Every structure is written in C-alpha cells, then in structure tokens.
Amino acid sequence: MPDASTPDLAALREAAAAAQKALEEAERAAVPTTAPAPASEVEPVRDTPETPGATAVVAPDAPSAPAAPAPEATSDDAPAPQGYAAKVAAGYAAEATLPLGALLEGEPGGEATPNPQVQVGFALSMLNRHGLVAGATGTGKTKTLQGMAEGLSLAGVPVFLADVKGDLSGLALPGPDNPKVAERAASIGQDWTPTQYPVEFYSLGGIGKGVPIRTTITDFGPLLLSKVLGLNETQESSLTLIFHWADKKGLALLDLKDLQSVIAYLTSDEGKGELKGIGGVSAATAGVILREIVGLEGQGADVFFGEPAFSTSDLIAAKGDLGVLSVLELPAVQDRPQLFSTFLMWLLADLFQELPEVGDVDKPKLVFFFDEAHLLFADASKDFLQQVVQTVRLIRSKGVGVFFVTQSPKDVPSDVLAQLGNRVQHALRAFTPDDATALRAAARTFPKSPYDLERLLQELGTGEAVVTVLTEKGAPSPVAWTRVRAPQASMEPAGDAVIDQIVAASPGQARYGTAVDAESAFELLQAKTQEQAAGQAAADGSATAAEDERELARERARLERESATREKAEARHKEQAARDRNRVVGSLARTAGTVIVRELTRSLFGTRRR
Ligand SMILES: Nc1ncnc2c1ncn2[C@@H]1O[C@H](COP(=O)(O)OP(=O)(O)OP(=O)(O)O)[C@@H](O)[C@H]1O
Ligand SMILES: [Mg+2]
Structure with a gap:
C-alpha cells in the first residue's frame, strides 16, 4: 500500500532544509572563487x-x-x-x-x-x-x-x-x-x-x-513558475507547498492545465480536506494563484510547458x-x-x-x-x-x-x-x-x-x-x-x-518539433510515473516482483493511453472545471489504490531532481 498520507508543513520544511544542506555541501566541494576584488x-x-x-x-x-x-x-x-x-x-x-x-x-x-x-x-x-x-x-x-x-x-x-x-x-x-x-x-x-x-x-x-x-511544469518547479506568474513571497511559498503535495502523491504535472486541475481539485469540496492537510495554504491564496495561471495561459504561455x-x-x-x-x-x-x-x-x-x-x-x-x-x-x-x-x-x-x-x-x-x-x-x-x-x-x-x-x-x-x-x-x-x-x-x-x-x-526538429496533445498529457505522464515507479522497484532489489509490476505498469500505461484517447473526444464536450476536477480525483484514486508511488524530489530552483 502506498503512502497516501498528506505531507505536513513541518515535514516539508525538514525536507527542504535537507535539500538545502546537500546543495551547500556540494557547494563547499566546488572550486573556490577568485573573482576580481569587490x-x-x-x-x-x-x-x-x-x-x-x-x-x-x-x-x-x-x-x-x-x-x-x-x-x-x-x-x-x-x-x-x-x-x-x-x-x-x-x-x-x-x-x-x-x-x-x-x-x-x-x-x-x-x-x-x-x-x-x-x-x-x-x-x-x-x-x-x-x-x-x-x-x-x-x-x-x-x-x-x-x-x-x-x-x-x-x-x-x-x-x-x-x-x-x-x-x-x-x-x-x-x-x-x-x-x-x-x-x-x-x-x-x-x-x-x-x-x-x-x-x-x-x-x-x-x-x-x-x-x-x-519543459514540464513538474520539471520547471514552483520557484521559477512563481517568477513567471509574478507571485509575491506568500503566494510563492503556497505554490511550493502545492508542488510538494503533488510530488508526494507522485502526481507529475505536464502543462498549465494539469496544475490548474490540481489547484481546482484542492479548492473543491472533494479536495479541501487535502488543502487543509498541506498547511499554510489558504483557499484564497490558492484562488489567486489559479487566476494567475489562467491569465498566463490566456497569454498563450501554455505552449512553453508540455x-x-x-x-x-x-x-x-x-x-x-x-x-x-x-x-x-x-x-x-x-x-x-x-x-x-x-x-x-x-x-x-x-x-x-x-x-x-x-x-x-x-x-x-x-x-x-x-x-x-x-x-x-x-x-x-x-x-x-x-x-x-x-x-x-x-x-x-x-x-x-x-x-x-x-x-x-x-x-x-x-x-x-x-x-x-x-x-x-x-x-x-x-x-x-x-x-x-x-x-x-x-x-x-x-x-x-x-x-x-x-x-x-x-x-x-x-x-x-x-x-x-x-x-x-x-x-x-x-x-x-x-x-x-x-x-x-x-x-x-x-x-x-x-x-x-x-x-x-x-x-x-524531429525530436521536439511536434507537441504532444496536451489533452492527454496528464494520463500519459501518470503512466510514465507508474513505469518509473516499477523501474524503481526493480532497482530496489525486488527483481521478480518488479518485473511483474513493470509488465503490469506497461500494460496499464498502454490501456490508459488508449482510454485517454477515447476519453478525449468525449471530454471535449464536458464542462472544463468539472473535467479538471474529475481528472485529478480519478488519478488520485488510481495513484492511491494501485501504484507504488515514488515521491518526486527537487533540486536547485525547485526544479525536479532526476
Ligand atoms: N567588434 C565589432 N566589430 C565590428 N563592428 C562592431 C563591433 N562591435 C560593434 N560594432 C558595430 O557597432 C554596432 C552596434 O553594436 P552591437 O549591436 O553589438 O551593440 P549592442 O551593445 O549590442 O547594442 P544594443 O544594446 O542596442 O543591443 C554594430 O552593428 C556594428 O556595426
Ligand atoms: Mg545588442
């Protein structure tokens, strides 16, 4: 059974402090500077x-x-x-x-x-x-x-x-x-x-x-995104907590729509319990961030993420x-x-x-x-x-x-x-x-x-x-x-x-020339995360079980891709907000119920660590 518990603020701060310490150690190991005198x-x-x-x-x-x-x-x-x-x-x-x-x-x-x-x-x-x-x-x-x-x-x-x-x-x-x-x-x-x-x-x-x-929103990370969105420091730290929550859940976010869905979910009736669990993020702040994201999307910035x-x-x-x-x-x-x-x-x-x-x-x-x-x-x-x-x-x-x-x-x-x-x-x-x-x-x-x-x-x-x-x-x-x-x-x-x-x-151009349809991105990434999780399980030593799990994940990924394509056509007719919310709820249920989730961790600038 995966760890479905919500991250609390103290644990997140601790994790952030540990990451900072690791970076500082790496920094000490780096060559000393001899820039021109100040x-x-x-x-x-x-x-x-x-x-x-x-x-x-x-x-x-x-x-x-x-x-x-x-x-x-x-x-x-x-x-x-x-x-x-x-x-x-x-x-x-x-x-x-x-x-x-x-x-x-x-x-x-x-x-x-x-x-x-x-x-x-x-x-x-x-x-x-x-x-x-x-x-x-x-x-x-x-x-x-x-x-x-x-x-x-x-x-x-x-x-x-x-x-x-x-x-x-x-x-x-x-x-x-x-x-x-x-x-x-x-x-x-x-x-x-x-x-x-x-x-x-x-x-x-x-x-x-x-x-x-x-690049993907997950890879881009909360700090850089806050800069793009013009968020103040409180909003920036709220966005960071929201990313931590998604990371903890193994929810990788491809594009602005995915992030929108997550915030929409956290501010919905189904999700507001989770939002409370994150600690330190008010529904009002989440709402402001959501508005800024919609604004950014309105400027056509969605093409940079995905x-x-x-x-x-x-x-x-x-x-x-x-x-x-x-x-x-x-x-x-x-x-x-x-x-x-x-x-x-x-x-x-x-x-x-x-x-x-x-x-x-x-x-x-x-x-x-x-x-x-x-x-x-x-x-x-x-x-x-x-x-x-x-x-x-x-x-x-x-x-x-x-x-x-x-x-x-x-x-x-x-x-x-x-x-x-x-x-x-x-x-x-x-x-x-x-x-x-x-x-x-x-x-x-x-x-x-x-x-x-x-x-x-x-x-x-x-x-x-x-x-x-x-x-x-x-x-x-x-x-x-x-x-x-x-x-x-x-x-x-x-x-x-x-x-x-x-x-x-x-x-x-052959590699990056054509964008993958953002409509199915969320599902695709979900499948990818699952595959990664299976791969990780293998690396952890449980080789046979991992192979089974990987096989399963592959099959699941294939099915999800197929169903994503099917759903896409139907989904277009549904109302936007409802669809977003369902997507998160659905994938959360899948994530929590069936998959070994590997928590995503972050490096410099809160970009995703690989
Ligand atoms: N090293 C050079 N060799 C030959 N011509 C030069 C050189 N440096 C500058 N020039 C001439 O000066 C012009 C202006 O230079 P440049 O475009 O590099 O300025 P800039 O500082 O980048 O300006 P801006 O701040 O407007 O971008 C060039 O178009 C070129 O004609
Ligand atoms: Mg110039």
Whole structure:
C-alpha cells in the first residue's frame, strides 16, 4: 500500500532544509572563487601615483610610438611591448585562449592606436569562472558575444546564446567582404577569414523560428513558475507547498492545465480536506494563484510547458572540430521578458542536473550567454536570488561558463557579480546623477590600473571595451583598453529562408518539433510515473516482483493511453472545471489504490531532481 498520507508543513520544511544542506555541501566541494576584488578592496584609480592629474589614460611608461597597423607588426622584428603594454601582454598570455581583441593605446576621446602585439583574450580554462559583458545600448555587446561565440566554436566549445533582438542568426553565414571590417581586423592583427559556424536555432515553445524548447511544469518547479506568474513571497511559498503535495502523491504535472486541475481539485469540496492537510495554504491564496495561471495561459504561455520536454544536454554538441552554437531566437517573445529570462534560468538549473561533475577543465564544456540579464534580477525574491547565486557557483564544477550580458553592472546583484571573474565593459553613459553613480561603481569593480576609468568608460568607442579576465593562476589580469575583434560570420540576420532550412534539417526538429496533445498529457505522464515507479522497484532489489509490476505498469500505461484517447473526444464536450476536477480525483484514486508511488524530489530552483 502506498503512502497516501498528506505531507505536513513541518515535514516539508525538514525536507527542504535537507535539500538545502546537500546543495551547500556540494557547494563547499566546488572550486573556490577568485573573482576580481569587490569594490571595497579595489583602490580608486585617481589615487594612484601613476596618473598624476588623471589626464593620461595610459601609464607614462607605456610606449608612445604608434604601433604599425598591419598584422606583420606581430613578427619577431617588431620591438617588444614596453611598460604597461608589456604587463598587459604578460597578463593575457595563457596557454590556450579565446581571443577578444588587441590593446589600445592613446588618449580617451582622442586618437587611439591598437597594438597588435598585445593580444587580449580569455584563458579557456578560466571561462567556467564566468563573466560579464556590459555596456550602454549600441556600444558593441552583441558583436562582442558574437565574436566570443565564434572563437569558442573554433576551439571546439559548444555555446548557448539567447538572441533577444534577432541579430545573431548571421552566425550561420560567412561574413561578406567589407573594407571597414578588413581595416579593423588588420589594425588589431586579426587574421580575418569569412566563416560560417554550425548553428542550431531554438524557440520557446515554437513561438517564432526554431526547434521548440518546452519543459514540464513538474520539471520547471514552483520557484521559477512563481517568477513567471509574478507571485509575491506568500503566494510563492503556497505554490511550493502545492508542488510538494503533488510530488508526494507522485502526481507529475505536464502543462498549465494539469496544475490548474490540481489547484481546482484542492479548492473543491472533494479536495479541501487535502488543502487543509498541506498547511499554510489558504483557499484564497490558492484562488489567486489559479487566476494567475489562467491569465498566463490566456497569454498563450501554455505552449512553453508540455511534452516532448527538451533535454538540455542536447546543447553540448559539436560538428567536426567546431562547437555547435545553439541560438535561442527570442524576438517573438520579446514582450514577455519575465517568461524568457526565467526560462533561461531553468535551462541553467537543468543543465546543472544533467551534466556530470568535471572539476577543473582545459576548456569549458559549454559557455552560456545570459542576455538581458537585468530582467532576471528585476523583482526577484530573496529565495530566487539565492538560487541564482547557488546555481552560478555550482555549475562551475560541471565545466559550464556563464556570461551575463546587461547594460550596467549595477543590474547584477553583488553576490552574483562577485562570481564573475571575466569582465568586458563597453562604454557607459552618465546622463543622469544615477548614471554617474553607476559609472563610478562600475569603475571601482576593476582592479587597480593606470587608467582613469571613470573617464575612459565614457569615452570608449563602439566595439571597444575595458577588459579584465582571470589568468590561469586565478588572479585578475591587468585592465586592458581593448579594440574587440570583428565577427567573421555575418553581422546581419540570416533571414527566414536560411533559418527555416537549418531548422528543418535539425535532429532536434524531429525530436521536439511536434507537441504532444496536451489533452492527454496528464494520463500519459501518470503512466510514465507508474513505469518509473516499477523501474524503481526493480532497482530496489525486488527483481521478480518488479518485473511483474513493470509488465503490469506497461500494460496499464498502454490501456490508459488508449482510454485517454477515447476519453478525449468525449471530454471535449464536458464542462472544463468539472473535467479538471474529475481528472485529478480519478488519478488520485488510481495513484492511491494501485501504484507504488515514488515521491518526486527537487533540486536547485525547485526544479525536479532526476
Ligand atoms: N567588434 C565589432 N566589430 C565590428 N563592428 C562592431 C563591433 N562591435 C560593434 N560594432 C558595430 O557597432 C554596432 C552596434 O553594436 P552591437 O549591436 O553589438 O551593440 P549592442 O551593445 O549590442 O547594442 P544594443 O544594446 O542596442 O543591443 C554594430 O552593428 C556594428 O556595426
Ligand atoms: Mg545588442
């Protein structure tokens, strides 16, 4: 007989505390951080004796002679970099690098000369110490991350990019010849070759172009869903308890309808006893949550939840020697920032679960660009933020590097910022007093350098950045005013025909292209849970009994699938609420009476543990 008892609040809290403890232990086992010093530890630039009057941006010992603009300048005949340039050259000389650009020398706002002998780039082995790409609008963030993605692909590292504005699809096409680009490349010693990269296009739930990415409500979990629904902390904890109740009952929820049914059941006459048993969830709060879910569904968000659920490990892919660039096309859902930013977080949390522990790596297993990151942190609950911090910290040991992309570092909470070891800061504006404060704060997050950063950050040209990375030893590299490389793929969107063709040929399209009819989802999942339970029984050692049970479960699953299909036609004619309620009551009865139920448990962000 299965455990049909309702979970009480104390037991749930205990379980949550145990899970938190396990995560913290895993965290302690993870590699320690050596991000750039927090603001408080960094000496203000103006006080350094190297910049009297703070007018020169480069130390007096930097070479004043302009470097030859052509790549030949990197030949052995060229004079070796001197002074600060030499320091920078040494600071970026990792064994294997992801190139970013070359050092610029000169006056901010005036003539600046690139020094192709001083190449600036990331240590590949330190990319799992994460990073930040920031800058005001139009300053070159997207091209920077395009260039980084290209370099990573060439290094055989798969990349995930969120393409919020639809300007990254050009990665699939070689860049056209362009004298401006050629000149830029030559000036920084970049051997520019038009290149196209292996790209997979994804979309959220099939809205817009790309292979649809969906997940189930059960996998998504209560914390992320609360963020999408805009719930307050009380409602968030109520939703968490409702999920715990469903988990305990072995009720897996595929889509929004399933969750709706569960809440409808708990607030119905049959279910209100159960609701009481959960403890801490008022019928009124349940009602509010239900309304929000209906609202979300009304916005068409039901397509993001359901089957077939995306397996995030598909993102770790290569074509020949090149890492695959997985581009999530978001233009069609641009108006739903809470939804897509939360989905990105789900992808990360899920990757954490899917990937094996790898410890220190020569190069990352995946680099994940989290664009428009400010959306993730806006209005986030304390729990939510804590989970972001934890995910970012823990995923490092899975060999995943996360780069947040945002307009200003102030968009990123300090606990997260402290973990971002690699920084590419494009120009910042200081139109308002708030901007000025943010600019000062941004300047202070950099290690000590001869630059007047507050000035330089305002004067940076498009496609220029102030950079510091983690060296292979884990120390911050010298700050470098950098001209960023030009992307070798097209900087223009690829166009619908190209995207359509790539999507049609994608193995992902065959796997995820067609949604499973949500009407029968509940039953299907129920059968799956039963099969899982039988599988678990076998794993527990009762082999023969488990085999029988599995056989039974299979048969039951088959029958249920059949009957689900039959019922579907009839059910369409029934009234919605009644049908929802019956579905839960029915499956509860089945669950309680006939099946060994395995309780679902949860991991980071309350996503389902597998
Ligand atoms: N590294 C680069 N190489 C060549 N051109 C560049 C580079 N960086 C920026 N540019 C030029 O500057 C333009 C704006 O850059 P980009 O689109 O990357 O800015 P952004 O910071 O992403 O802007 P937004 O905030 O509006 O998204 C590009 O269209 C391109 O013409
Ligand atoms: Mg952009």
